[in-house]
Amino acid sequence: MDSLSPVEQHALGGNSMYPPVEQIPTIVLENFPALGKLTAMRFLEWVQQNEGGVVSLPTGKTPEHFIRWVQHLLQNWDDPKVQAEMRANGLDPSKGKPNMRSLNFIQIDEFYPMDPQQKNSFFHYVQNFYIQGFGLDPAKCHLIDCSSIGMEPVTIDGKTFSLNQKFVWPDDTVDLSLRYRSPKNEHERIQAIVLSRIDQWCQTYEANIRKLGGIGFFLGGIGPDGHIGFNVQGSDHFCTTRLCPTNYMTQAAAANDLGGIEVSRTRLVITIGLGTITFNPRCVAIIIAAGEAKAPVVEHAIQCSPPNVDAPASSLHCLVNARFYITQGAASMLTERNYAHLCACPSCSDAQVEYHFVEAAARLGVRILDLTRDQLMADRFTAAVLQRRKEPLEELKQLAYRSLVSKIEKGVESINEATFLHTEPHHDDIMLGYLPAVVRHLNATNDHNFATCTSGFTSVTNGFLATRVEAARRFLAGKTFPRLWQEGYFCCEPHVPCPASPSSVLSSCPPSPAPATSPAVCAEEAARLAGTRQTDVWVFLDGVAQKNPLLEEEGLARRFVRNLITVYELHTPEELLAKLGEITRYLEAAYPGMKDVAEIQRLKGMCREWEADCLWGYFGWSCDHIHHLRLGFYQGNIFTEEPTVKRDVEPISQLLEQIKPTHLTCALDPEGSGPDTHYKVLQAVSSALGLYQQRCPAVADKMRIWGYRNVWFRFHPSEANCFVPVSMTMFSVLHDSFMNTFASQKNASFPSYMLDGPFCDLAQSIQAEQYRKLKICLGADWFQQHPNPEIRATRGFIFLTEMSIQEFASRARILRSLTQNI
Template identity: 45%
Template sequence: MPSSYPLSEVEKSFQKEAGQGHNSTLIPYLTVDNFPKLGLMTACRFLEWAAANPEGVISLPTGKTPEFFIKWTQFLLENWDTEKGKEIRSKYGLTSVKKPKLEGLHFVQIDEFYPISSRQKNSFFHYVNKFYIDGFGLDPKKALLINSDEIPLAEGRNFHQVFPDLKVDLSLRFREPATKLEKIQQESIYLIDKWCGEYEQKIRDKGGIGFFLGGIGPDGHIAFNTRGSHLFSTTRLTETNFETQAVAAGDLGGIEVSANRLVITIGLDTIVYNPEAVGIIIAAGEAKAQIVKDSLETPMTNLYPATVLQKLKNGRFYMTKGAASKLTDSLDNYYKQGDWTQEKTEKSIIDLCKKLGKYGHRLTLEDLKADKYTSMIPNVSEETVKEVMDSILAKINRGTTKEKNEVLLHTGPHHDDISLGILPHITTQLQENTNEAHFSVLTSGFTAVTNTFVINTLTQTKQLLDEGRIQMVKYEDFYTSGFKIKTDKDVYQYLTNVASEDPEESLRGLCHRVVRALVEIYKVENTAGLRETINEVISILRNSYDGEKNPAKIQKLKGMIREFEEELVWAHFGVQVKNVHHLRLGFYTGDIFTEQPEKKRDVEPIVEMFRKIQPTKISLTLDPEGSGPDTHYKVLQATAEAVRVWSEEKDLKDLKIIGYRNVWFKFEPAECNVIVPVSLGDMAVMEDSFANCYLSQVNASFPSYAHNGKFSTIAKRTWVSQLNDIQLLLGKNYFYLHETAKVRSSHGLIFFKEMNVKEFLEHARELEKSIEGML
């Protein structure tokens, strides 16, 4: 790190542990191994600063990103003088720091949706009060907060009266109002602008922000300063872009809401107004790697808002190694540090093909020696490229080898993860009759189902009941035991009518399953009670705000809808309902921060499933840093512990673990050891099954920031992109002239990593160690 950017004692400790050298970036940075460790580093630096600035001005982030920052801060404050607390403080530069008292700090809220009631639990106002004001013991009288309910509007009205559809048309700033309501809205917008200016002035009157901590969005946004925001921007009411709306969809109950909601945000100049400020951006995971590179290696520009931190001598990025993986520094360190490996050779050769736009067989020895990284390959020669090509061919051969006599257990954290990750590989396995396949989604997945979807489904169910078209309720024993049987019939009813192109009859299959779920959840005893229950659920949902945490029974109903969707997907290939296992692990609660997995509640059900199925291969989503949706690494922890427990009961030397990536992350060709060809037919099956079965997701209420549409489209694009990389190495001829149809039909590739139990447990152990002792 440049000498002009001196490190604090905490930063020196983490830099020493990471073994980092000089940063060549325009903003200094520090890296750690995983997401939980990122929270520890940030918490230590915050407490170090707070101890030195007991009456300083702080601005801290909202959302899921600061989960471990919040938990580690609270842990250290509560355990400052315990043995564990002293151990952590000694290791990370806090030995000589006196325990800080946070009640003297002045808090500044970074941003807020507008309009949104401060009473809503998905408002940032509520978040700040819960996790920072109350959670850190801050003084509410010293806090500058953004409360939509208290921002003055025209004629003393509230925002529901001024903006009855909760939409704010900012064009009224510049045009004549067309109606009386628009005139009131225009006057209100000017009043909000005035309030924002006053908020900005209050921050500056305090001397500006002294400690700023924020995340970075997929487009590079800091706070809600999206790509293109002026570097001298201040607090304002503004619109957002699609990437930001997609990220906010989870908070607001769907893209339908977030796309129409404005935001109030402090500006980029607000963040750097105090030249002595500590400004930290935290970033986790490979999905952030490109925007991190652009933000750290590009001179100051409005295209990358985080570049504004170049103005601060104490501006920093704290990141996981995955988020830093595309930095020039990281690539240099990757190749220069440690022993040279086959993985390094493969990565450097494949990347050189892409850099030069040359096929592998056309790379010359001069090309290899001229490149920064391939020139480092030991004994580099004309044979080096061929050796890499042979290695990749071996991976493809493993991906095309027919598996027999396997008991396969495919698992996923969420519904659709398995399908989006490795469906073409699974369909090949299912074509072999000696294989037995099971599927298990480990969480209920209810947060992905919108209130609107459930209301519409229940309304349709009620109509079918009134028309006498749900005949099973007429059977004498239906409400006592009949609702539990013939669940395969609902699946068959649905898919048969998909084939017949009769959407109305297909929907009847879903409504059948919803009736069964309602009877089970609400202990319904008769058809009259069923109607009452439907009306009650509809009423609760209509009176709930979007994004609100549902009552437990409605969560379960939403989860059972998702479970039915998963059964539909695998029924495409003849898999019976009994082979689709719904674990509903208890840590998944719908709260902003879910609990850590517990052995009895979350691990034992997985172990019991292993005992029952006796799999020879287990697939799972592999999140190397714990940086994806929090469900991913918590499921990974629970699964790893279950494998460990099972290994104490049974010799698992022959058990294979398949680690795959979902739409959030992807393997580099050099990282994986199995490559599976994907045909256009495979892609069509995946997209078709997604559209026909994942009914609650087909409208993409919670889309990826990378695509305004279905996740299946992203998966397909990933597979195609991976083929392009390998085609550049092997040449197109290898594929379309191959002796087997499976390879000739390749229009995409899937990468995954096969491990034995020892390798998998070692991998998972690194993540587990990072949060030991905290919880």
């Protein structure tokens, strides 16, 4: 290992890097924004020392804070405050502003086929954020322009063809078997020629990189299967630039960028190889990772010895300047580091005792109470625990055992006369995170309110919206719509006027009456409107109950038509029909993954809101208890904006003041393990609670907060303090309600990389696994012979952490100095 740079020395702060097991030096930071700051400082430090060097930088959401920090430092290099910030982080501004135009840039990868003009292409990303954003010289940038690779004219049997991607790959599917089989027709002959040309282009691309001496500075993330670039699990560590397929985990991770798994399944990739990255033995190769979800692949990459094709990043072991910059969550499975931390503690907390005893019991497959001293002393972690606690072994086992039991007992308690405000980043996070806990407390004495913080439009595909448009067309052509229109069922929101229609395409549809303007009548109209919105839900649920698809479609079509009227301020059936035609043409012209115009974003978001209304309608809650906040930071950009007080925090704070909940729930994802909106909603909720506590201290101080996690991020049993049992009946409720209400999600267009299927199935598997672990720790008899039939029926568990408002603020770990805006 080369010596650490001044920036790295500052970040490490004198701590050991634990080289005995960790094959790649690793620096652990507090949170995701801190990773961006460190990588920016290290990158500019390297450029200062390597003018004219070769750099390769990542695309996607991973480098968000890296890009922001580099741009901030470059744009304000001469500002004394910025220079003080650089010096405080080990970067010496006196060595001069880095010469960014001197750099040679290597694009890491690109989907294929891909139009480089699409804003979700990596080619466009590089042009925007690196060439323009960093001020690189375009002439020194080696890019992957899929529209030109292999597209020179082809002559076959005297006939010349002009080529483009759509002609060569009409359905965007590339058949790699044409590399080695005989073409069956003229078009396949063209495809085989193009494939050969692409392979030659990749070889030339690789050769050009090597002529430059190889990559000097490489920055990348690590995929869910451990991939670096698009070198997926199983890739040869000596592989070079090539056109290749991906695996399911990579396709799932790319689904949001490409407009759905349906698209990403068909795409190949052009990627530099692991051998490309490691060609230059002096390459500074940095991998960044955040959150506990990345812990397994981080551990495998850093600790596996010798390097293994199942851990692509382990190919970096040969580089003396390779580094991992990761958060504490991503470091949670680094054994040597964890052991050193444990040994550094003069004593072990009860939570540490519980953690290590649970892990020992699960590993050995025995009850906690049956663990023997020999078994515990044979493992260095539990041996260290025993050495740091003075109590007898039996007492420590009872401590861990009783802790688990008490958490289950807390989970089966009934809460009465409470007011809940359930918050979620997306419309299905509550459901997937802790639906059984909601259902448990649905009684006549409790009031439940549900607040979705973002619009969620990015998870609605163009294809799904097209089905809604067609359903609306059928509804307008049917017999029910004219009657509802005549009754004023579709009047716009009270503040949007509905003037009389001068004529009607549907002769049986008279003008929809305009709402009155007096305050008293406006209030009455608002109540009527809320009632008709709820009627949409009841019609749909009647269809579900009766297994009547036509009635289901009528309910969703009623709401979709209402949403069209609201979004576009439509007043006549003619306008409705015309707008449906406009939307159809828009969708036909749009490419998958394209950022939508504001009206389509809103319309897609309202499709998600409809789903949430239907879900809570399952349990009897009306639309006036369901709050769609549509926080403004969520705009569908590559990088989600940081929350701001006025736009994003105040709406939550005002809702808190309106409802005055005794219990508030929040998705607790402090390191950005799941979608980045989870992390940013956590910022907004945490800040809103701070305002609420200032304004209503007496009420806020008594409030209890439930932190939950879902399919992206999980609690260890020792972290949570409330285990809610889940029965087979609740599994059925979870599955049926999800599949019936979340139509945009049930086909899993944006699935988890952990399961090729709907999220409800993944949620069930997580809850069942949490039960399995507890059953080992407590013993099967504890469940099977328990006097409470609810415990005997348990087949899954929801883990929650109940906190005071002060505990929550501490746990959220929001460092405002790194997020700036709040």
